[in-house]
Amino acid sequence: MRRIQLPFLRQNKAVSTAISALIITAVTATLVMAVAMYAYHVLEQQRGAAEFEVAKKSILAFDDALQDAAWKLGASRAARFNVDFGSLVLIPDAMNLTVIATIGGSNYTLGSVLTGSVRYSTSNRYISFGENYKSYVLGDSDLVVTDSTESLGRALVEQNPALVDITLSYRVRAMRTVYLNVNGTWVNYVSIWLIRVVTSSSTHLHDFDLKAKSLSIQTNTIDPGVSVTSNCIISVESSSESGSATVSLDSGKVIFNVRVAEVKVSV
Secondary structure (H helix, E strand, C coil): CCCCCCHHHHHHHHHHHHHHHHHHHHHHHHHHHHHHHHHHHHHHHHHHHHHHHHHHHHHHHHHHHHHHHHCCCCCEEEEEEEEEEEEEEEEEEEEEEEEEEEECCEEEEEEEEEEEEEEEEEECCCCCCCCCCEEEEECCCCCEECCCCCCCEEEEEEECCCEEEEEEEECEEEEEEEEEEECCEEEEEEEEEEEEEECCCEEEEEEEEEEEEEEEEEEEEECCCCEECCEEEEEEECCCCEEEEEEECCCEEEEEEEEEEEEEEEC
16 A cells, blocks of 8 residues: 655654754754853963962062162162953052160150052952961061061962952061170160152053162161160051060160161052
């Protein structure tokens, strides 16, 4: 018996095949797009994390450059930055450091400086250390140091709700440098070193050189006119933190030489 071929059945089969092909194509395209977006996100995250590590090294290199230039009047140094996933911010007058000497229970103000800071910030989408994370990659939390081998620079990595920051700031060094007999009187000479960063508020992206130039070096000699028997305490205070250290002295007088290096930081 001959089978009757129905045209509309053949048409339905063709339509069904075409629809299946469209569905498969659409699903495949969606999967490819999803994979591509995920791969792009992973790649962007890796690049952002890599930039953070490079920025950390650049911050440390800039600190070396700044401290090398600070105590050489007119000297200029620079460090290279490449910033695409974050930003570098120059912050003027970020800290007001006041230096106080305590001798025999009496306080003597030795000086005060407003100093700026440098901050690299990036989103915690690229790198995250956890809530309230804080760690120093240079220096520590002390505002005053008494060792010539310790850096005046401090680089703090800190995680905030949306950002991870690396902030470079400067502290104070206090040391007894000389003990001399002057006209029959033994004198302890204590040197205080401060770096005043002078900058203007600005934000920088992409490739640039961050420059440090020594503008001035000033020394102020302070004689409290008192005798000492053992030591003095040097305290440093700012609006948000404070610190102190003991400087050992021998019996006699004490004279303070406060040296302030003024350094311009700019791009």
